Amino acid sequence: MGKIICKKHGYACIVEPCQHVANEIDDKKYGKFYHIFTLLLCKNCLQKYNLENFSDKLLSYDGDIWNNDELLDYFFDAYDKIEERTVRCTECVAVAKVEQARINGEQAPFPTYNKTLNSHSNIINKFMSQLKIKFQFQKSIVVDNHFAVFVKPGAYTYPMTVTIYYIVNEEEQTHIIKFIDEYFQSILLNQVKIEFFEAEVWNTWSNC
Numbered sequence: 001m002g003k004i005i006c007k008k009h010g011y012a013c014i015v016e017p018c019q020h021v022a023n024e025i026d027d028k029k030y031g032k033f034y035h036i037f038t039l040l041l042c043k044n045c046l047q048k049y050n051l052e053n054f055s056d057k058l059l060s061y062d063g064d065i066w067n068n069d070e071l072l073d074y075f076f077d078a079y080d081k082i083e084e085r086t087v088r089c090t091e092c093v094a095v096a097k098v099e100q101a102r103i104n105g106e107q108a109p110f111p112t113y114n115k116t117l118n119s120h121s122n123i124i125n126k127f128m129s130q131l132k133i134k135f136q137f138q139k140s141i142v143v144d145n146h147f148a149v150f151v152k153p154g155a156y157t158y159p160m161t162v163t164i165y166y167i168v169n170e171e172e173q174t175h176i177i178k179f180i181d182e183y184f185q186s187i188l189l190n191q192v193k194i195e196f197f198e199a200e201v202w203n204t205w206s207n208c
């Protein structure tokens with residue numbers, strides 16, 4: 001639904017908390033908040049804008065909601081009225097969830113990646129050009145003038161991911177993995193995930 005460049009996390013997806021929730025997030029706290037699409041509201045704002053009945057329904061991304069113009073109109077009317085609405089990055093929210101779990105003496109709710117490349121585009125670009133020099137990749141059928149090898153910078157909740165298509169030979173895959181492992185040995189931010197797929201799919205490369 002949109003991306004921002006967060007000062008702490010680089011490129012990240014957006015979330016739209018009310019100012020009250022945003023203050024908590026900034027303090028790395030996570031209370032009883034209500035997630036509706038990109039909105040993240042405190043109970044007071046949920047009630048103030050009469051969205052109590054929507055949080056559960058919309059959370060499920062239920063097909064019925066998308067076909068119900070009346071409900072959607074109601075939601076977007078309320079959305080436009082929310083004066084306290086502001087913007088944070090989903091990774092900042094993730095940090096608050098993990099810190100809150102730590103304070104509560106609970107396990108982190110998901111794995112986190114403190115040592116992965118994000119907006120270090122120089123390092124990522126250099127790595128990708130080395131990879132393309134070293135190995136032969138097929139041309140992408142989805143992206144014009146692009147080899148079928150893609151990199152997605154990492155973030156707090158996921159590692160940098162290298163996605164390679166059409167290379168199905170195990171020996172060749174092993175060579176690539178070894179090369180990447182060795183390449184990242186001297187790099188401090190070295191959490192990398194490597195994926196191989198038989199064929200490309202027409203996705204949008206956005207997980208927001």
Ligand SMILES: [Zn+2]
Pocket residue numbers: 018019020021041042043044045046084
């Ligand atoms: Zn609020």
Ligand SMILES: [Zn+2]
Pocket residue numbers: 006007008009010012088089090091092093
């Ligand atoms: Zn952030």
